[in-house]
Amino acid sequence: MESFKNKTVLITGGSRGIGKAIALAFANAGANVIINYVNSQAKALAVVKLAIKLGGNAKAIQANIADFTEAKKLVDEALETFSQIDILINNSGITKDNLMLRMKEEDFDQVIDVNLKGTWNMCKHLTRNFLKNKSGTIINISSVVGLIGNAGQTNYVASKAGIIGLTKSLAKEFGSRNIRVNAIAPGFIETEMTDQIPKDVRENYLKQIPLNRPGNPEEVANLCLFLASDKATYITGQVISINGGMV
Ligand code: NAP
Numbered sequence: 001m002e003s004f005k006n007k008t009v010l011i012t013g014g015s016r017g018i019g020k021a022i023a024l025a026f027a028n029a030g031a032n033v034i035i036n037y038v039n040s041q042a043k044a045l046a047v048v049k050l051a052i053k054l055g056g057n058a059k060a061i062q063a064n065i066a067d068f069t070e071a072k073k074l075v076d077e078a079l080e081t082f083s084q085i086d087i088l089i090n091n092s093g094i095t096k097d098n099l100m101l102r103m104k105e106e107d108f109d110q111v112i113d114v115n116l117k118g119t120w121n122m123c124k125h126l127t128r129n130f131l132k133n134k135s136g137t138i139i140n141i142s143s144v145v146g147l148i149g150n151a152g153q154t155n156y157v158a159s160k161a162g163i164i165g166l167t168k169s170l171a172k173e174f175g176s177r178n179i180r181v182n183a184i185a186p187g188f189i190e191t192e193m194t195d196q197i198p199k200d201v202r203e204n205y206l207k208q209i210p211l212n213r214p215g216n217p218e219e220v221a222n223l224c225l226f227l228a229s230d231k232a233t234y235i236t237g238q239v240i241s242i243n244g245g246m247v
Contacts, residue, residue, distance in 0.1 A: 002229045004031035008082040009228070010075075012036045012065050012122060013092030015044040017191030018141065021217030022089055022224050023047055027056030029225060034078040034085070035060045036092070057082070065092050065118035066110075075125040084133060087228045088126050090119040090140045090163075095193060097152050108155040115159035116166070123170060123181075130179050137228050138181040140167050141220075144243045147185055160185075164239050171237030180236040182227050187243025189215040210245035 009026045013019040014035035023033045024047065033051050035058060037044035044060035051058035059081050063074035078085055093115045096107035119140055130136025145153055146160030167183040174181065188194060188205045194214065197205070206214070223242050226232055241247060 001029055002225070002231065004029040004087075004225075004228070006030075007086040008032040008034065008078075008084060009087040009089060010034040010036065010078050010085050010122075010126070011089045011091055012074075012118065013038075014047055015040040015060075016047075017193060018186070018189060018217040018220050019089075019091040020047050021221040022091060023051055023058070024054060025218065025221035025225055026087075026228075027051035027054040027058060030055060031087075032057040032082045034058075034081070036063055036065065036074055038062065038064050038092070065121055066113040068121050068124075071118065071121035072125045075122070075129070079129060085126060085129060086133075086136060088122060088136070088138045089224060089228075090122050090138065092118055093141065093143075093159075093193070095153070095156050095196070097156065099152050100154055103155065108158075111155035112159050112162075115156070116162040119163055120166060123166070127170075127174065127179065130174070131177055134178050136174075136179045138167075138170065138179070139224055139227050140181070140183045142167070142183045142185045142239060144185050144187045144241065144247055147239070147241070148247055167239065168237050175236055180232075182232075182235060182237070183239045184220060184223055184227070185239050185241045185243070186220050187215060187241070187246040189217060189220060191217060205246075208246050209243070213244065215242060215244055 014023040015037035063070040143160040171181040
């Protein structure tokens with residue numbers, strides 16, 4: 001496994017689920033990790049403890065990434081702690097599912113604010129530092145539904161498809177400055193987010209997966225390690241699917 005010693009990774013939503021697995025995978029590879037969270041302080045501090053046990057340096061920072069000013073404070077505090085950030089993983093995300101006729105305007109706005117605007121906020125605040133360093137890698141967590149659409153998730157799907165557009169545009173804007181930007185589109189990954197899915201819908205998803213099981217957060221984390229590594233230096237502007245063959 002490639003070492004990420006002396007590299008710093010900022011992970012939004014690192015307190016649980018996929019973000020937690022990503023934080024621990026990078027800590028295990030020797031990286032300094034910044035674990036952002038919005039509400040789950042105890043869980044974020046537990047991830048910090050585990051990361052340090054694995055050999056990385058780690059710090060938890062609370063911030064609502066949907067808020068432009070809080071996102072800036074998160075980046076500033078991370079830079080004060082580790083002086084440089086090499087890898088940004090925009091992982092935070094929420095769902096507020098409903099059919100179009102029942103979806104409230106605030107459910108649309110909140111999901112777009114956290115998932116899409118939050119990702120943009122983080123890129124906006126951190127790319128200045130990447131430009132100064134003449135290097136940097138961004139990985140944005142999109143979703144399989146951002147590629148194919150999904151009934152009952154117009155807000156979430158629009159946010160995840162938006163992340164793909166943002167990723168491709170940033171890759172073009174910053175490619176000449178040695179900054180790579182890619183997206184990952186996970187399928188059905190077992191976390192607290194998918195725990196909310198009703199049993200019948202879950203069974204229907206599973207039927208569509210050739211590998212016949214949900215993915216686990218560590219499998220997504222492994223893909224992040226690869227995309228952030230020196231083995232992926234010619235990959236930018238791409239959306240990498242990880243979905244057990246679902247699409
Ligand atoms: P999860 O278990 O629900 O965790 C969500 C994370 O996002 C938590 O750490 C949460 O922090 C953080 N978060 C939420 N709102 C935030 C905000 N305003 N500011 C900062 N952080 C915020 O979700 P997950 O399943 O691990 O999903 C992680 C990412 O993968 C999401 O972007 C999701 O859309 C995407 N994804 C997931 C799946 C899947 O099947 N699980 C599939 C495709 C894509 P707190 O703990 O503090 O609330």
